[in-house]
Amino acid sequence: MQTHLAPEFQGTPDGQAAEAILRKCVHCGFCTATCPTYQLLGDELDGPRGRIYLMKQVLEGAEPTRKTQLHLDRCLTCRNCESTCPSGVDYGHLVDIGRKIVDAKVPRPATEKAVRWLLKEGLTSPAFGPAMKLGQLVRGLMPETLKNKVPARQDAGRWPTGTHARKVLMLAGCVQPAMMPNINTATARVLDAAGIQTVVAPEAGCCGAVKFHLNDQDGGKAHMRANIDAWWPHVEQGVEAIVMNASGCGVTVKEYGHILADDPAYAARAARISELTQDLSELLPTLVPALRSKLARQPDAKQVVAFHPPCTLQHGQKLKGGVETQLAALGLTVMVARNESHLCCGSAGTYSVLNPGLAYQLRDRKLGHLGELKPDVITSANIGCITHLQSGTKTPVRHWIELLDELLNPTQ
Secondary structure, three states: OOOOOOOOOOOOHHHHHHHHHHOOOOOOOHHHHHOHHHHHHOOHHHOHHHHHHHHHHHHOOOOOOHHHHHHHHOOOOOOHHHHHOOOOOOHHHHHHHHHHHHHHHOOOOHHHHHHHHHHHHHOOOOOHHHHHHHHHHOHHHOOHHHHOOOOOOOOOOOOOOOOOOEEEEEOOOOOHHHHOOHHHHHHHHHHHHOOEEEEOOOOOOOOOHHHHHOOOHHHHHHHHHHHHHHHHHHHHOOOOOEEEOOHHHHHHHOOHHHHOOOOOOOHHHHHHHHHHEEEHHHHHHHHHHHHHHHOOOOOOOOOEEEEOOOHHHHHHOOOOOHHHHHHHHOOOEEEOOOOOOOOOOOOOOOHHHHOHHHHHHHHHHHHHHHHOOOOOEEEEOOHHHHHHHHOOOOOOEEEHHHHHHHHHOOOO
């Protein structure tokens, strides 16, 4: 694709990065076939190719409008288009640049601004935990739309006390400890059973995705720098990996090196952090042999476990098939949806709050395909997907690590 950047973007880091991405696009349109919003709305401007044209026009000097902003807002950033694209267009990074530029030029309505501010400040605040506990106490009195965002209170269980020579860092996350604390403790218990000690740096907080994708990129980068500072002493001491049990956090931390590449004080350390970061499923091939003899009970062969691979896992991190294959090696019957397993469930971080109509359509579509498997339990690898899917079904929706933990520690 030919580009002629406007003078204000020529020679700038964002302009240069966007131009390099745009020039890879060959207009083929393969991306529209796998774009969830295009499938729902049928509008070219609500598909990747159309959004690329909109961003190209803005970068070439066209004045963006509120309509431009809405089309970019409706993108889930699921990055399915990246998996489909034969030319390797880095759409996820392009849309980050496009949203930043458009938001600087197009004022948002006051109500919309307030909601976005509450999300980016509230979800990452130390007050989120107490607020979630209060919400769980009065959950039964809440209207359905609010109840969907407040999962029932969960017992975290014990944190293992053993020490091991092998150590990994784990990011606790900003919302996961309050919403579903058992995911973190289950992760620590499973790793402990395999002879690996899980270390959490208390100073590490939100991965930065919440603010970054709500277009407070400076705020998101501040979270990233804080995490690097918190983790670096452990890196220097030889920790072997930084483990992520939320794929949305994982894809972001793996991109620290890219996002902070122009920061001379953090670029080298950010790149090292990204190199060390692994999704929990990437450890499975080495964990399964160590765990096979330690199962306290054998899996029920009749239990059907449906697995929904989050977009941040299969498209963002390009990790496919690992969870299903390795859990099957331990005797679990794990299946993915026969149709549209590649499509987003509609959670997409804060998307389900900002675009509930589209998000719930995608949720119900996903649950319909998963329901065809007649599962006893639905699993996923990201707290956002788990919470969103659970709001539309009575079938339990859990993180896959919790199932493995129960086979090892049935009393938890």
